[in-house]
Amino acid sequence: MVAPLYTTASGLLFHAGKILVITVGLPARGKTHISRALERYLRWMGVKTTVISLGDYRRKTLGSGQQLPPDYFTLGEKSPETIALRKKVSDGCEKMIWDFFETGQVVIYDANNGTREARHTLAERFDKAGIHVIMLESLCDNKEIIEANIRSVKISSPDYRGWNPDEAVKDYYKRIEDHEKYYEPVEENTWPSIRILNVGEKIMVYKIKGYLQSRIVFFLMNIHNRFRTIYFARSGQSLIEHSYKADSDLSPAGWEYAEKLKEFVLERRAKSLEQKGLSPHDRKLV
Template sequence: MVAPLYTTASGLLFHAGKILVVTIGLPARGKTHISRALERYLRWMGVKTQVISLGDYRRKMLGGAQKLPPDYFTLEGEKSAETMALRKKVSDGCEQLIWDCFANGGQVVIYDANNGTKAARQALAEKFDKEGIHVVLLESLCDNKEIIESNIRSVKISSPDYKNWDPDKAVEDYYTRIRGHEKYYQTLEERTWPWIKIINVGEKIILNNIQGYLQSRIVFFLMNIHNTFRTIYFARSGQSLIEHSYKADSDLSPAGWEYAEKLKDFVLERRARSLEARGINPAGRKLVIWTSTRRRAHHTAWPFVATSNATQGRQSPMSLLNMPQPIISADSLDVVVSHTDASQSSTPSGVFRKNWPPMPSYVKVVEKPQMLEINPGIWDGLSPEQAKKYYPEDWDRFSKDPYSYRAPRAESYHDLSVRLEPVLIELEREQEDLLIIGHASVIRCLLAYLIGLPASEIPAIEIARGDLLEVVPASYGVHSHAFHFWDGPGRRGEGDQLDVKDANNFYENYAESTKGKRKVTVEEGETITAADVGVAEQTPAPNLPTTPPTINIQPEVDL
């Protein structure tokens, strides 16, 4: 998360007081996805936020559905005394967790449950309103059958409630639960409380009496989220001719162009395997690439555009025709970088590779100035030893707090995180597969946001050139794995002269270390199946800090 811009004696930010967000909606309407995404964003803002899930608490206290009375999930008929006692135990326990969160300094609590009747949510809202807690009702409506079916199959039937069930029978049983709730469900119409009504997970939003900065930020965030399946990839930009200077905006080195080609091949191959495992045609989906405005970043994306144009018979711009091109041997896939005369070739390299992985239907490259690397200020071009020697006091303060400390004329990681907030909103809004080719400092911040790491650990995330990070957003967070595909010059520690110069860029590569990492190639990676998406065979995760993120991975089934 990003450390707050200011602090208060109470720990509450933006003069917003304490807020209870009460979710409303039938099962499988995306309430958990919305709750977890909102929790992640508010924590990034520095707001102490916690999701309390009624379904998770019920499973923790009572176990799976097979351990419950037969009438536990039905709303019709007279309930047994045992069922009523169990329901009250779970409901009271969740309410106590909410009170505990506020008592322990929490500012926003998101109560993830159905709350499908006016009487139930009115009683709950009045109880907390009397204690000075602002109540915001958040209803998720969905009449899109495809979204409902996807939610049930991807999240609900994988819960402990349906362990060892046939998937089709589990889906039918869950639909039975939904039909039982539909008879008694009352949509949100009250005017007493501020509320937000989301239709089809962001397709349409209706508001009532939203007040204050923090509530407005919540609405702004919810206007940009969705639950469309997509994959986000992260990769470093290729090696440039001048690696050790922030001010220099140099082009890619020969090794950098080779790296860009390898990155293209690996991403396309990995993406194709992942999508095909889900029954999705890779050629039918678009690929969006984000880079910074630095040459080494957006030039790393050029092979994607050049290959896309070649496979689809489009003429490439002159800027792409003039770039150094790899010549592909008929007997080998090894890449040799050389310059090709653009006037003698109508395709970028004059060679059309028949063994290219399936190309996306469209490749779009977007340059974002907010994604420039962190500014080192007076430390530009210095090695760690030089920084210690010439600026001992600054170095000491930086070593104690590498996230918040700002060297003279430099940016801190906190400054960078604040600068990247618009990118985070666009990241949530993007529905296509996304490849972010960026600088190590930028990727650290974006990855920390998605995974949910605390701010203090952002500078310690290892982002090595030659590793591809694959992140798949899910209802309870993300599934992520790392793949290694490159060992050429520029990875650092390989003996190349430019690697030595790269050590002088220590502020950007503060946590850089590639020793001990297992190398995973495309051939070694496991093909993902629809049943276990998010788990790769023997694939090491990024070398993240040892403190695990607080992400609940238990699927939610509302009562």
């Protein structure tokens, strides 16, 4: 992991320019997970970054999905009311992006942006203002990942408050099907792009230039959405405890602690492998 960058009075990296990352992807493809993770990473690096979420702004402005017209979450022909509501939300998000760029450096626009014309129109407006645009597409053909994302994230949102979980899942799959009819993947060569398959299984990069853009790619190459446990263990007691600079041997208690820690880790590893149908004694896994 790279160390945090230098800081300036403005919090901007003068040589990197301003960057708009436009997410692209069908619903339940991990776009929000990727967006928030990238935001945390860039902020840790010292880069002024924010995520503008169309879904969050829509709920804040219009309320939950249950209060919206039936055709709001579909693409294609729409009623005048739905067109007006969607424009209100998209215009509001765009204004928030412009406002953040007054003092910030990177905006991640978290939305489906599934049609080529819509995302090109948005990108061109910011490109004319000298802002670098990157298309970040999240693709997923793993049904288990999609199902897990729907059940763990989507149906717990305010849009499905009070719903039966199974009915909410069915409704969300219907929403995905409606988007699939009109979805256009990122195949154009107009803008720099990063395309991720199955939240990190494969990554495709096009026309990425400069240090900050390269750091974004580096981070996304190491992203995943799997749950895992991280253990922190302090060092065992040493013969010289009062000085952290002393490179002393472990005390008898320290050696005992080290052995017990090793046994604990090996035991946990064996249980984990057995749950996956693997033998912890298989030499290939050593």
